Amino acid sequence: MKFFIDSANVEDIKKAYKIGVLSGVTTNPSLVAKEGVKFEDRIEEILKLVPEVESVSAEVTPDAITAEEMIAEANELVKINGGDKNITIKVPMNIAGLETCRYLNQKGVKTNVTLVFTVNQALLAARAGATYVSPFLGRLDDISEDGVLLVSKIAELFRIHNLDAQIIAASVRHPDHVTRVAMAGAHIATVPYSVIEQLTKHPLTDQGMEKFAADWVKAPKN
8 A cells, every 4th residue: 555645734745755655645725725825836846846756636626616617727737847747636526526537537637536435436436537536534434434444345346347546545544544444455545744653653662762772872882
């Protein structure tokens, strides 16, 4: 399973990129709004910051309701950074989003269908030509449904029908989510940097480091 970082914060993206595990970046209008910068400018900055990743998402805005409006926005977004090959257009899971996904797929543009909460939605997105399909497990957990089970069902469905779309487990809240979606068959987990940090930690690792340091002080140096 690959890791994307779910962030529009340049410093967090830099830190994740430095440790060598980053395969992509997901953003959305809400994340960019927190940064107080123009959406297109921040997407271009991220594209330049992580040139070796496979995908940087740029989502159509909530103002785009119809397929025509989404397509018009997408056509502008794909021009960012000189038409960067890593840009992925993120569209919502609805009729207009699926129509936009089909259009972009025919143009050879990568797409991410977001806000997926059912197996049927994932199937529709994959058939519309989505590069990535993003089920939101944390939000399902919030309403007492099993988000990881949804990822597992989508993975099985894609395997049975030999569908090429990659599953991005989104709305990941903690390390156990990461473990479980990896075992459930997600191709990618998109996580905030805080979760990446948590994944590196274990109390026994800390204790081991402390013991090594203490023993090293006692070791002969000549």
